[in-house]
Amino acid sequence: MITLQGLTKRYGDHTAVADLSLTIPGGRVTGFLGPNGAGKSTTMRMIMGLDRPSAGSALVNGKAYGELRHPLREIGALLDAKALHPGRSARSHLKALALSNGIPVRRVDEVLDTVGLSAVAGRRAGSFSLGMSQRLGIAGALLGDPAIVMFDEPVNGLDPDGVRWIRGLMRGLAEEGRTVFVSSHLMSEMQLTADQLIIIGKGRLIRETSVQQLIGSSSLNAVRARGPETESLRRLQARLTEWQVPVRWESANELFISGLTVDKVSDLAYELGVRLHEVRTVEASLEQAYMELTADSVEYGSPASRPARAVYGE
Numbered sequence: 057m058i059t060l061q062g063l064t065k066r067y068g069d070h071t072a073v074a075d076l077s078l079t080i081p082g083g084r085v086t087g088f089l090g091p092n093g094a095g096k097s098t099t100m101r102m103i104m105g106l107d108r109p110s111a112g113s114a115l116v117n118g119k120a121y122g123e124l125r126h127p128l129r130e131i132g133a134l135l136d137a138k139a140l141h142p143g144r145s146a147r148s149h150l151k152a153l154a155l156s157n158g159i160p161v162r163r164v165d166e167v168l169d170t171v172g173l174s175a176v177a178g179r180r181a182g183s184f185s186l187g188m189s190q191r192l193g194i195a196g197a198l199l200g201d202p203a204i205v206m207f208d209e210p211v212n213g214l215d216p217d218g219v220r221w222i223r224g225l226m227r228g229l230a231e232e233g234r235t236v237f238v239s240s241h242l243m244s245e246m247q248l249t250a251d252q253l254i255i256i257g258k259g260r261l262i263r264e265t266s267v268q269q270l271i272g273s274s275s276l277n278a279v280r281a282r283g284p285e286t287e288s289l290r291r292l293q294a295r296l297t298e299w300q301v302p303v304r305w306e307s308a309n310e311l312f313i314s315g316l317t318v319d320k321v322s323d324l325a326y327e328l329g330v331r332l333h334e335v336r337t338v339e340a341s342l343e344q345a346y347m348e349l350t351a352d353s354v355e356y357g358s359p360a361s362r363p364a365r366a367v368y369g370e
């Protein structure tokens with residue numbers, strides 16, 4: 057378990073992480089999300105003892121990282137895939153890590169196999185592609201068979217096969233009861249991999265939520281009603297507007313209706329004599345729900361990245 061208590065990091069007069077108090081338990085994948093510069097890497101670095109908190113604490117199984125006797129046997133992390141000795145082979149890099157952490161050297165070949173690098177174990181790590189370096193970093197994180205793993209942007213540089221592999225790996229580690237804490241900007245991946253989400257912006261906690269709860273709270277969830285007659289759809293729209301139900305036209309033959317069930321919309325259409333060819337629920341994606349939630353916390357946004365807000369009630 058990872059426990060953050062009032063964790064704060066200031067660089068001069070800039071607060072990178074502000075008073076974060078959280079518990080990240082085992083048995084699930086916890087996604088760590090936030091716009092660029094939100095403070096994710098800084099938080100992870102403090103958990104790994106690489107940065108000193110300005111205030112508060114980050115504890116690994118109840119202890120500060122520096123107090124852990126064999127840290128790699130308690131927490132394994134991939135923070136920066138290129139942070140390794142470029143002249144060493146993958147195998148000798150892992151061997152050095154194993155020896156300094158009291159880990160049996162036979163684990164080296166096991167983890168090389170797990171991450172699919174056995175065939176290139178003798179090659180200089182400096183010659184590795186970004187995806188291969190990511191895999192080597194993950195091998196290092198798994199070396200001590202730790203109960204906690206933490207990955208900063210682990211799919212960065214991985215090919216589609218690698219992305220699927222790491223998704224399965226993280227799910228498998230969580231199913232074994234381990235704590236899996238992972239940052240990512242890839243919402244589609246997080247939607248498939250994470251159970252719980254911690255979302256921060258400008259160093260502060262914005263929301264701790266499950267993936268399903270966050271998606272469920274999006275204003276973009278709607279019932280899509282499609283019919284062949286625009287005129288009769290207008291009658292449906294007029295009644296919904298009377299009821300103050302948010303409704304918008306998606307095209308001349310489609311309405312998107314918020315806050316009502318499919319049953320309710322079908323019954324109303326029947327009552328008003330509106331012909332429909334399709335009535336179904338449309339669920340927001342995690343990306344849409346996330347963009348809505350973090351719209352005010354984006355420090356380095358581009359116009360194109362602004363959220364697709366629904367314009368209802370036309």
Ligand SMILES: Nc1ncnc2c1ncn2[C@@H]1O[C@H](COP(=O)(O)OP(=O)(O)OP(=O)(O)O)[C@@H](O)[C@H]1O
Nearest residue numbers: 067070071072090091092093094095096097098099
């Ligand atoms: N060593 C440092 N000195 C000064 N400022 C820093 C330092 N490290 C991080 N920061 C600042 O702290 C803030 C948080 O940075 P951090 O890298 O933790 O964000 P992040 O959420 O990981 O961002 P990204 O998604 O872009 O990787 C940023 O404003 C960054 O410029």
